[in-house]
Amino acid sequence: MAGATALVALGLGGGPAIAQPESYCDDPGSVEAADTTRDLELEQFGVELTIPSNFRAILLNNGDVKIVDPGTYELLACIARGGDALGRGYAQTRVRTVENPDNLDLRQLVEQTIREDQTLAPYTFDGQQGYLVTQESNGVPVGIPDAYAALWVETDAVPGAVVISRSCDCSGQRDQLVSLLERSSLLGNSQATLP
Structure with a gap:
């Protein structure tokens, strides 16, 4: 009898358990970019990005800004509220x-920070010299080519470097990033040159 009482106290006996509702988030999937655009001014980084008008920007707790399509935004908002997602x-x-406490030149900072499977090349963003970092394959699980690309550039708004990156479990991120950069600009542009 004492064993049966212990089972009831633990909820393992004495009646059926009450079913809990599933807390999975509805996932509308990725939503196509609108044909129209809007300017997203990010003063804290010294840049203005021209993004599809239906895309959403999310300010993260660490100060980063993430920009996603509306379907992904809804999914991430549900997860933030405690929902589960497939x-x-x-x-x-x-x-x-990216901070630069050793006051390295930009190329040295990039080389010190990127991974071995990433490559860099000079890139000019709105008259400012920077570096475009690309990754040939993400290596997971069979390797998706061109799944990551990033621009590293110095701006007057922050010490160190500003990194604008595109990533996906799909290919084509270098072209996506370059397209974004061609429509975007620096705030209070100051011209710099490569060493």
């Missing part, structure tokens, strides 16, 4: 800063 990848643009 696994799916998504494309995102992310804007962040």
Whole structure:
């Protein structure tokens, strides 16, 4: 009898358990970019990005900004409210800063920070010299080519570097990033040159 009482106290006996509702998020999937655009001014990074008018920007707790399509935004908002999601990848643009406490030149900072499977090449963004970092394959699980690309550039808004990146579990991120950069600009542009 004492064993049966212990089972009831633990909820393992004495009647059926009450079913809990599923807390999975509805996933509308990725939503196509609108044909129209809007300017997203990110003063804290010194850049203005021209993004599809239906895309959403999310300010993360660490100060980074993530830009996603409306379907992905709804899914991420549900997860933030405590919902669960079935696994799916998504494309995102992310804007962040990288500190430069050793006061390295930009190329040295990039080389010190990127991974071995990433390559860099000079790139001019709105008259400012920077570096475009690409990754041939993400290596997971069979390797998706061109799944990551990032621009590293110095701006007057922050010490160190601003990194604008595109990533996805799909290919074509270099072209997506370059397209974004060609429509975007620096705020209070100051011209710089490569060493």
